[in-house]
Amino acid sequence: MSASEVLASLLLLTGGLFYLAGTVGLLRFPDVYSRLHALTKADNLGLLLVCSGLSLLAGTWRAAALLATIWLLGLLAATVSAHLIARHARAHDAAGDKR
Amino acid sequence: MNLAVDMLIGAGLLVLAWQTISGRSLFRGIVLFVVFGLTMALAWARMGAPDLALAEAAIGAGVTGALMLVAFRRLVRIRPDQCAQPALRRSRLAVPVAVLAGGLVGVIGLAVVAVERDPALAGLAVTEALTDSGLGNPITGVLLLYRNLDTLLEVAVLLAAFLAARTVFGEDESRPPTPARREVPLVGALLAIIVPLTILIATHLLLAGSREPGGAFQAGAVLAASGVLLVLAGRLQPATALSAGPAFGLTLGLMLFSLVGLAVMAFGDPLLALPGLWAVYLIETAMMLSIAMTLVLLFAGASGLRRSGP
């Protein structure tokens, strides 16, 4: 097992842990806004670590560039989604509507 | 390990399917349906069908999920009582239908298990013939060279679906025009990044579709997703009149495919025998545009679209 494989395994495992942290946050945190934090932040860090680990394993620049693009798009999607969901939740809290 | 992954995905699909239709609340069902689509893509990936996974990703993430949510929003407005209703009454036919369907799946499954694997001669012959044609992706090759009539008719069916749906759009004229929507921060930035990117990816899927997974249907669905995004953000507004541009886009695939397919007969080739790789690219491009246009118009529930906003 080469040095890059060891590093990749470490990155992948850490990434998995961040995903776990995100899920635990989603399940355990008390309200929508804190759950939002748990999920969008932890998951994106997890995705970064998984992408880095996989780029090392794939070993081609093309794959690495694609993985980096995927991560950046993931950040964008999470940012916009978190914003929209939080806005929606706030609107409903303000209206006292718990649908 | 392989088996464990596959069993987990399979079990997940079954549970999700059951939960989606068991209908404790309508909104929950919609979310579960979106999740079901994601899991289905994983299943296609595991079955070695990346073409289907691509289609599932584009249609599931880009069109159907959004369609259901928008429909739910409209339902909340017009029939609030229906959304709050906790459980839908089960039809008396449900159990017999389920038993029959289960039996059918079982019989087909047993038949597939019992079938002896012949050396797939037809498959080998097709793969060999396709290498000569220059199409590296067997799926695109089979769709356009061996099942070309089916593919042509699929495009026709899509057009027919739009025309059929159009008869219902008429009711919408009584609907008050959508109020001007205010901009939400970040959405403009999202559009500025995602829309050009979808065009790039759709083009890539179309061109790469001759060699690797991809093709007109996937590319069209991706393009449609960017149209859906623009409709959702209010940059494209439904219009009642079908203007020349969309009408051209809707029919382009069918027209070009039939035209090329007929024109080859003048040179003594059989109907729909494509004369070369250039024709494949030409027809795939036309089909991509038609598929995207049809899906966006169906999503918007309108005969046409007009631009609005910045």
Added chain:
Amino acid sequence: MIDLLLPALIIFLLLNLAAGMVRVARGPTAADRMLSALLFGSTTVAILLILAEWMGEAALRNVALLFVMLAAIVSLAFFGMPRDDADDGDEP
């Protein structure tokens, strides 16, 4: 070793998703359910990427790219854009 780690990680992430399902079931608000859909989206992307490496199927990276590119559409549809009716949360 890597050949064992990748499927193990996939199984781990799938179990993670199964746990996340609890939030879809429990809610309580629509926003919570939407959040779980987000979790599913980002985890599915990771699983697809790992599958691509494990199965040696590069096209699965494109599938992941599509999912991540289109992930915001569902949130946008969920929120709709604020209209001048009850679900607009802005101060006037």
